[in-house]
Amino acid sequence: MRTPVIVILFCLLLCCGLLVAIALAPEVSGALGIAHPRISPMRAGGDGALRLAEIGLYAFAFHCLVLCCVVSFFALGVSQRRYDTRLYIWLAVILIINLAVWYLTYSSHQHYLRTGSTAFFLAFPIPTAWMLYGMGFCGAVFIAFYSIGFKKYVYNEEDAKTLAELVKEQQQQQPN
Amino acid sequence: MDAYRQEIIIAAVLVYLAICVATGIWAMRRTKSSSDFFVAGRSLGPIVLALAIFSSTLSGFGFVGGPGLVYSGGVSSFWMITSGIIGYSICFMLVAKRIRLVAEVRNSISLPDIVAARYNSEAVRFLIALTIVLGVMGYLATQILAMSLVMQSILSGIETFADISLITCSILSSAVLIFYCVTGGIIASVYTDLVQGAIMIIAGVLILLTANSLLDGGLTQASQIIMQDDSEAMMPFGTFGIVTCLGWFFVFGLGVAGQPHMITKMMMNRDIADNRAILPLSIAGYVLSALLWIAIGLVMRALVLDGQTEPLTEVDQAAPMFLSVFANPLLAGIVFAALFAAIMSTSDAFLNIGTAAIIHDIPKAITGRPIKNELLGARIVTVALAALATAFALFSYYVNGSLVALLGAFGWATFAAAIFPVVAIGLNWKGATRQAAIVSVTASLVINLSIQLFAIKLPYGINGGLVAFLVSLILFIGISLVTRAEGQLAPDMEKVMDI
Numbered sequence: 001m002r003t004p005v006i007v008i009l010f011c012l013l014l015c016c017g018l019l020v021a022i023a024l025a026p027e028v029s030g031a032l033g034i035a036h037p038r039i040s041p042m043r044a045g046g047d048g049a050l051r052l053a054e055i056g057l058y059a060f061a062f063h064c065l066v067l068c069c070v071v072s073f074f075a076l077g078v079s080q081r082r083y084d085t086r087l088y089i090w091l092a093v094i095l096i097i098n099l100a101v102w103y104l105t106y107s108s109h110q111h112y113l114r115t116g117s118t119a120f121f122l123a124f125p126i127p128t129a130w131m132l133y134g135m136g137f138c139g140a141v142f143i144a145f146y147s148i149g150f151k152k153y154v155y156n157e158e159d160a161k162t163l164a165e166l167v168k169e170q171q172q173q174q175p176n
Numbered sequence: 177m178d179a180y181r182q183e184i185i186i187a188a189v190l191v192y193l194a195i196c197v198a199t200g201i202w203a204m205r206r207t208k209s210s211s212d213f214f215v216a217g218r219s220l221g222p223i224v225l226a227l228a229i230f231s232s233t234l235s236g237f238g239f240v241g242g243p244g245l246v247y248s249g250g251v252s253s254f255w256m257i258t259s260g261i262i263g264y265s266i267c268f269m270l271v272a273k274r275i276r277l278v279a280e281v282r283n284s285i286s287l288p289d290i291v292a293a294r295y296n297s298e299a300v301r302f303l304i305a306l307t308i309v310l311g312v313m314g315y316l317a318t319q320i321l322a323m324s325l326v327m328q329s330i331l332s333g334i335e336t337f338a339d340i341s342l343i344t345c346s347i348l349s350s351a352v353l354i355f356y357c358v359t360g361g362i363i364a365s366v367y368t369d370l371v372q373g374a375i376m377i378i379a380g381v382l383i384l385l386t387a388n389s390l391l392d393g394g395l396t397q398a399s400q401i402i403m404q405d406d407s408e409a410m411m412p413f414g415t416f417g418i419v420t421c422l423g424w425f426f427v428f429g430l431g432v433a434g435q436p437h438m439i440t441k442m443m444m445n446r447d448i449a450d451n452r453a454i455l456p457l458s459i460a461g462y463v464l465s466a467l468l469w470i471a472i473g474l475v476m477r478a479l480v481l482d483g484q485t486e487p488l489t490e491v492d493q494a495a496p497m498f499l500s501v502f503a504n505p506l507l508a509g510i511v512f513a514a515l516f517a518a519i520m521s522t523s524d525a526f527l528n529i530g531t532a533a534i535i536h537d538i539p540k541a542i543t544g545r546p547i548k549n550e551l552l553g554a555r556i557v558t559v560a561l562a563a564l565a566t567a568f569a570l571f572s573y574y575v576n577g578s579l580v581a582l583l584g585a586f587g588w589a590t591f592a593a594a595i596f597p598v599v600a601i602g603l604n605w606k607g608a609t610r611q612a613a614i615v616s617v618t619a620s621l622v623i624n625l626s627i628q629l630f631a632i633k634l635p636y637g638i639n640g641g642l643v644a645f646l647v648s649l650i651l652f653i654g655i656s657l658v659t660r661a662e663g664q665l666a667p668d669m670e671k672v673m674d675i
């Protein structure tokens with residue numbers, strides 16, 4: 001059961017390295033947005049390309065590692081005795097979908113910064129639609145795994161019996 | 177109907193408060209032991225629990241602060257919403273089953289009970305109880321202050337109560353909260369959460385429809401108006417930038433599984449198999465309620481930029497202004513009731529876990545045994561804790577404005593950094609050790625408190641909570657790998673972790 005934990009630790013250490021790289025990158029003016037020129041206390045984003053110039057790739061890699069951590073945490077929640085090939089396939093598919101949505105969010109934003117044009121999907125520009133609906137879909141995949149695979153990977157009647165026996169054992173040991 | 181707007185809003189809020197009081201009286205008859213008071217006798221069905229879980233995580237911040245953040249910073253704060261969906265899933269996968277198993281096997285009634293059983297350590301119990309008390313004080317004071325300010329703004333709209341003071345409002349709103357929490361304990365809390373959750377869902381959907389109808393082109397037009405002014409505000413990282421957004425994803429997403437007011441509720445279901453339905457139901461409620469956050473923020477920013485309404489003097493006015501100018505009075509009444517619901521559902525959850533930490537866990541960690549007549553003690557501590565938090569909120573408001581904000585900000589990130597590794601990883605990995613738990617909880621408290629106290633700002637908006645969370649996770653796993661777990665895990669806990 002150490003494997004997901006080792007993967008998580010490895011990813012977290014790399015995340016720390018990337019945060020240090022971001023912290024050491026040259027400061028760009030307006031990295032956290034600027035005061036809106038006309039309306040206070042509203043804020044504006046300013047030059048999107050400039051804001052990402054020094055740290056964009058670090059941030060992209062950081063989130064890829066975070067998504068690896070998220071999937072590893074999901075794997076950690078499954079008891080070792082339930083691990084099978086189908087589980088690895090599920091986890092690989094979930095990871096690929098998450099990474100793909102993140103790539104599409106980031107790359108469509110980059111495309112917009114280069115071209116200045118974007119279409120709209122359900123009220124939002126495409127990059128934001130990827131973030132909002134795409135990440136929502138990723139969440140739905142996690143929920144699907146949990147709900148569909150519940151009896152196989154989380155809890156079933158056999159586990160309920162084991163629990164009942166365990167509770168009985170405990171009650172016998174502590175009659176008061 | 178517009179002529180009676182304020183009266184309709186007050187009537188809706190009064191009906192809601194009356195429901196809370198009635199629920200308290202009803203639940204009092206079902207509360208016979210400390211187990212009933214703290215974990216509802218582990219008897220809750222899936223719908224009650226699903227609504228209780230999501231409504232206690234979406235506090236007043238979601239209804240006032242959320243729209244304000246979108247108004248001020250564009251879509252940046254959407255990351256808090258979307259990360260929550262994945263966060264809930266992780267939380268159910270890592271915590272929901274195990275915490276309920278330990279609770280049943282050890283007859284546990286609080287989160288510190290669970291960690292004490294897992295690590296076979298009273299020191300870990302004490303540290304988690306201390307973390308909860310520290311976090312709860314700030315959170316609870318923030319919620320009570322918000323509740324009082326909202327009540328004051330509603331009541332001062334009619335002539336009779338034009339000069340009502342904040343102190344009176346805080347006493348009135350806290351009195352309702354205390355009444356149903358003291359009489360009915362967690363049973364009253366979760367059943368009011370059921371009502372509160374339902375109101376929040378209805379409000380979210382109706383507000384989306386209203387917001388969509390204000391501009392001819394609906395929300396798409398709102399997005400286009402915002403983009404024409406400043407395209408980055410509508411791009412995926414909003415005005416706050418990529419590092420802030422990714423930090424929020426980490427802290428608010430993974431951090432869900434470290435929030436004690438949420439995970440404690442996972443000990444209360446009657447059957448673990450119900451979790452299969454509770455997860456999708458909770459997320460559905462969360463997403464529908466969050467529509468209010470998105471819709472009000474976007475439309476208010478677009479309307480101000482388009483010159484259709486005056487700029488706001490404070491960003492937190494986005495939701496109240498939208499309700500008072502653009503919403504049907506009846507809808508405004510429902511949303512104000514929903515706002516009270518959101519604040520109260522979070523407050524009652526904090527009151528419950530804070531009381532458990534003070535009356536059940538800290539004495540047990542120090543003396544090794546529970547106090548006599550825990551139920552009576554719990555009721556007294558609930559009153560005392562709520563009164564203290566109210567006094568603290570008022571003191572902060574009138575004397576030291578930064579105190580509540582400081583502890584409020586300390587809350588979420590501290591819970592995430594201190595509790596996630598110890599509970600979410602610890603309950604699933606036999607290699608986790610008590611030494612690692614003690615070091616990671618202590619480190620997360622020290623780092624978070626230092627960041628808040630010294631107002632440390634990191635480059636590119638790197639979130640201080642993210643740093644504390646990362647350090648805590650690395651310390652927990654790293655120290656567990658280099659210390660010996662043999663002999664630390666009780667045989668029954670070993671069996672629980674095999675299920």
